[in-house]
Amino acid sequence: MPDTACPIAGHLQQVTPDAASYQLTLVLTNTSGVRLVNAELHFSLAETLEAGEISGAELISRDGDLHRIRLPQLGPDDQLTLRLHSCKRKLRKATDCPYGYFLRTAEGQCHELDIQPGLLNWDLQPVPVSRPDSVQTLIPQPQALTLSEATTFACPTRIVWTPDQAELDDPTAWAQLFRRYAGPELTTTPDSNAAWPLTLEQQPDLPQGGYRLTIEAHGGQLTVADGAGIHAGLSSLVQWLAGHRVQPVVIEDAPRFDYRGLHIDTARHFVPIDELHDLLELCALYRLNRLHWHLTDDEAWRLDIRTYPTLTSIGAWRGPDRAMPPQMGTGAHTHGGFYSQDEVRALVRHAGALGIRVIPEIDLPGHARAMLRALPELQDPADQSRYLSVQSYDDNTLNPGVSATLTILKNILSEVVELFPDAPVHLGSDEVPAGVWTGSPQARARAEELGLAGVEQLHGWLLRELETWLRETHGRTISGWEEIIVDGMVSPLTAVYSWQGVEAGLAAAQQGYQVVLTPAQYCYLDLAWDPGFHEPGYYWAGTTDLAQAYQYEPLAGWEHTDAATRDRLQGLQACLWSELPDRPERRAYMLLPRLLAVAERAWSSAETRNLEDFRQRCLQHRWHWQQAGWHYRTPALGW
Structure with missing residues (x-):
């Protein structure tokens, strides 16, 4: 102790x-x-x-x-x-x-x-800001925003959905978001007093996920083609109501990409469940519709799996006298935690009520040290392989040759798909070290039995086995980091998340795979803002300031590809890895305002890009963050 x-x-x-x-x-x-x-x-x-x-x-x-x-x-x-x-x-x-x-x-x-x-920059406190008089901009930038010549009106304190219109599955989620970020109460209860009515109209010929929002003194109208449009329209309404007074306006908008995501690493440092709920609201506010939840890694296993309780009793905790030693600065004290299945279900419900899908990641076969410490039966006791991972582990990779591996993974994934009922399963598959399995008799025997060219092909074989089983047994597809297409053994239904650069995503799409772009030099928000000594963060892929993130053009290099290839690009994702940001304020510092740059690039057309205008719009959003209790990088340090 x-x-x-x-x-x-x-x-x-x-x-x-x-x-x-x-x-x-x-x-x-x-x-x-x-x-x-x-x-x-x-x-x-x-x-x-x-x-x-x-x-x-x-x-x-x-x-x-x-x-x-x-x-x-x-x-x-x-x-x-x-x-x-x-x-x-x-x-x-x-x-x-x-x-x-x-x-x-x-x-x-x-x-x-x-x-x-x-003192590092992420520990500096921003200067408080006052509520704006009125708001006339949005993030992401909409396709069209037409200001009315009518006079402004006082921001309503109560907004009522017309009761005979289609409702949200759970309007309380958006009601909570309205209270936290703008102030007005959103309710479906009729009110003949001073409430501001908001009516909903279905118009199927609008673009998928699009909306038209009319805001006037006597009320508002939200016209949509589908449920995604409702969520997008409400996010714009929340932002527009930030001021003391409201400028009448007509907003017409639709997304550029369907997939607009945030990846959050909860393995390296545990992220409290309440913070994840807060992140869902932040995503909804800026029209991000995917939360990619990194639940497992070398340093911890965070998901309660009832079939294998040692995954969390052993794998979720690090400390000097534990099976999992301190890592990434956790020091003398026990660090850790995990998410119960009830907590996961509640988070998935909350996400759905805000129009967000939660994608679970179970990282394998590499990045599995916590799993191996918790389940030693996954190891080949005669394995003499010598390898070292990027993070300097020599014991972090599952062995597909061990007979228990496939069985245990299927048992785990059976519980995962039940907890995440409408999501693909992200299987990680990145950074498998060179040299794994070469000294394992069980791996060599399995490779020979399967007729593989060598033990290194067991990686692709394991992925193909899990993909086939998930599809045939549970009707699910898989996704993974760009290494998931190793040996080409997974099907084109697989979504490939390209992360080491911009080229891998295009190459995967040309091979027929679905693609989510998350190139580190533009989308990894654990990278430092700038090269300064007191500016925290990694820099292996360079530094990423607001301009770097905002000026990224996803389709650069895709100009001469055919339509089928471009159609395989699902969208963009920001990633926040947690090796360094070890507490909520530091994670928020790395996110804000850079997350908004990725959100705008995923939603808005390339033609709307204007860096200085974007910076000014971000400045107006500080009041939103302040209201919701978010820390952020102060603009005095440079945006």
């Missing part, structure tokens, strides 16, 4: 930002008054170091990003200088420094050690 009375103090004496090397000096002082013997310093560091790259103490082991360092004996008030130095790594940002420090004594006590490289 961690003990808050840490017997040492520490500080960073020197941090040298350098694009070509890693140079950092750490000073520790024994403040306990007694001699410390056989103590260890533990910390997380994505740039994994080797023994010769630490001076002043001994590197005992690395486990993922967790480094264990044995300290020399320290008498009372003794100081120790540790130098981390490498010409093979780089230190450009504060988030490249070690983090999640803790001391482990010879008695096994763990003490959290607070060592910071300074």
Whole structure:
């Protein structure tokens, strides 16, 4: 158990930002008054170091990003200088420094050690803003917005759906969103007093997902072709009612792409269920209609599977004395959590009421360390394979040659499809390390039995087996990251999420696959805003400011493809990975306002693109975020 009375103090004496090397000096002082013997310093560091790259103490082991360092004996008030130095790594940002420090004594006590490289930008608080007088812009930009010459009117406090019109499946979800972001009460209860009536009209010849919204002093009318149009129209109404007064207007609009998504990683750091409900509302406000839920990874398994309770009793928690060690800065304290099946059902219902589909991701066969720790029967005990994943794990890949693998996966996925009744199943399939299964007798035997050219083809075979079973047994399709089409064994019904660049999506579409574009350099919102030292985030794919995200043109490079290829492009998705953003405020900082740029590129036509106009519209939306309690990057840092 961690003990808050840490017997040492520490500080960073020197941090040298350098694009070509890693140079950092750490000073520790024994403040306990007694001699410390056989103590260890533990910390997380994505740039994994080797023994010769630490001076002043001994590197005992690395486990993922967790480094264990044995300290020399320290008498009372003794100081120790540790130098981390490498010409093979780089230190450009504060988030490249070690983090999640803790001391482990010879008695096994763990003490959290607070060592910071300074105040990072995501911890800066935005300046409060006032409610605007009136609003005359929307995000995403609509196809047509015609302002009336009529005078403005006071923002209504109560909006009533006409009771003889078609209703939403659950109008309370939108009523909650209205209260949180705009203020007016939305109700279906008739009211003859001062309520502002909103009528709904069906017009089948409108574009799919499109709407026409007329806002006047005496009431509003929403004309739609389908349910998706209702949700889109309501999102525009919420935004338009942000001011003290309302400008009469006619808005005509329809989406550019059907798929407009946000991916949220809840494995690396646990995201509370209430925060996910808040994210659904944020998505609905900006007309995003998919939430891609990354539920499993090397660092945790977050979904309650009743057939295999150890997936969460073991796989959902990290800590110094647990089967899952600390990773990504979680340090001396136990970190984790999981989502009960009732919580999942409630989230899926809430999403549906807002016009959003939740897509579950069970990442396999790589990124499966938590699953393997929880279910050791999935391992071949004779496996002598040597490999290392991108995240420095040597034990994170399911073995398709083990007879239990397919059975256990089918049992798990049977529960998954019941919880997500109308969604494809995302099977991940990314970053399978080179060298897996090469030393596994069971894998070699399975590959030989199947007539495969080698054990590496077991990846594609496993995916094909699961795809066929999901389609024939549950009527579901699959999706995955761009590596899912390895060996071409999955069917063209598979949706491919291209992430390493813009080329992979086009190539997949030309091969006949459905495609969702999520190129890291434009859509990965865990990337840093800019190269500054105190600006948090990764930069392996560069940095992504608002202009970079907004100016992305999804169809660039597709101009000379045929219509059938272009039709396979379903849309765009922003991704928020959680290796670094470990709390709600930091996740929100990475999202806002860049998420709005991806939302507009997914909804609005290329012809409407105007960066400076978009920046100004984002500034007007700060009041929405403030009302809803969202943190965001202050524009003083640069948008």
